[in-house]
Amino acid sequence: MTKPSFVYVTYIATTPEKLWQALVDTDVMRQYWFGSAGCARVNVSDWKPGSKWEHQRVDETRTVDVVGRVVENNPPHRLVITWARPTEAEDESKHSRVTFDVELQPDGFVRLIVTHAGLEHDPKMLESISGGWPKVLSNLKTLLETGRAVLRAAPAK
């Protein structure tokens, strides 16, 4: 097992079930997951182990930027997916792996840990992802704690 490229942690005042729903339900996802171009994104799948998932833009094009497979689905505790460019969907050696761990803390907060491993051979993907996750996680926290959708980021130049 290679060591993770990134580990992101956030504490959210919510329940594990609500957080889980935000990870798998596109109606919630589109309210906090924005890409660098400011366009909302959703992850579409039936979330069964072995099933495919797609990272889609929420616009007319429905462009798919990332694809992968569901490795593990243990609600509301752990979701593991593989992560790849659509052009490399069939080449599993190029897939990285994202793990979402949801843990209820003694103080009532829910800890979300996002671990992204297997990016060391793909500096370009690593760079684009390292900018994206903190924004997505901080938007997710705001949405769950305030119930308000987050303002979209300014378009990147």
Added chain:
Amino acid sequence: MDIDKVFKALADPSRGYLLDLLHRESGQTLTALCMHMDMTRQAVTQHLQQLEEANLIAVVWQGREKLHYLNPVPLHEIHARWIGKFERDRLDVLRNLKNKLEGKDDDKT
């Protein structure tokens, strides 16, 4: 997450330097970090503990190795709270100008 803890954790040059080391290479062991620090292993452990309590670093066990990762999520929350969404580009221009004038080739950080 308590934002005061984040600022307190940042208000120390050694802890700031530890974050610099992890920014350069995330996922380091205590032993690797100690090689760059002019202090006892115990002191480094305490600084790391404080950074972890502020959620500025995340810890992952890989076998018997404890790996430390820079966790930028609280810093992003500070950024999101006080930096307006249209200011980003102007701030980037200022930082690039400063780096250029000071001779730092550090445009990517």
